Amino acid sequence: MRDIDDIDPPRGPLPRLGEIGLANYEPYLMNRIMGRYNASIRAEMAALGLTIPKMRALAVLSVMDGLSTGRLAVHSIVEQSTLSRSLDALQADGLVRREADADDSRATRVFITDAGRAAFETLWPHMAETYARMFRGLPDAERRAFVATLHKIHGNIRKHDF
DSSP states (O other), X not given: OXXXXXXXXXXXXXXXXXXXXXXXXXXXXXXXXXXXHHHHHHHHHHHTTOOHHHHHHHHHHHHSTTEEHHHHHHHHTOOHHHXXXXXXXXXXXXXXXXXXXXXXXXXXXXXXXXXXXXXHHHHHHHHHHHHHHHTTTOOHHHHHHHHHHHHHHHHHHOOSOO
């Protein structure tokens, strides 16, 4: 897998942000969308004692339980140091448990507990409602094309094979 830094940049002068405009700059729009999504569920997360990194870890573990800490960091899109502190808190609250990896003594695997799953299931309806609102009015074909485009973009910049 090639790193984004290894990909040859386009030839010729690149447009400046002012020429593109924030309204047409996709990374800006994606950040605005995710910022709004996170703000929409912040109160429900806080009521459960969760932060964005904790919620992301529980969300990933609810689907892919028993990941190594490194893989969990990648899938939850949380810096390793932030994830470590979040996992400490989640473990103290009884929402996750960590175990030494049977195949790699240097690695730790993270598992969601029943209490963690219950907390995530309490939050999920709010997440799902916000998700549905984001895509209201978009035909299925347009959504599928959007997801396919996101996969292509992710393929262009990803660092991991997973």
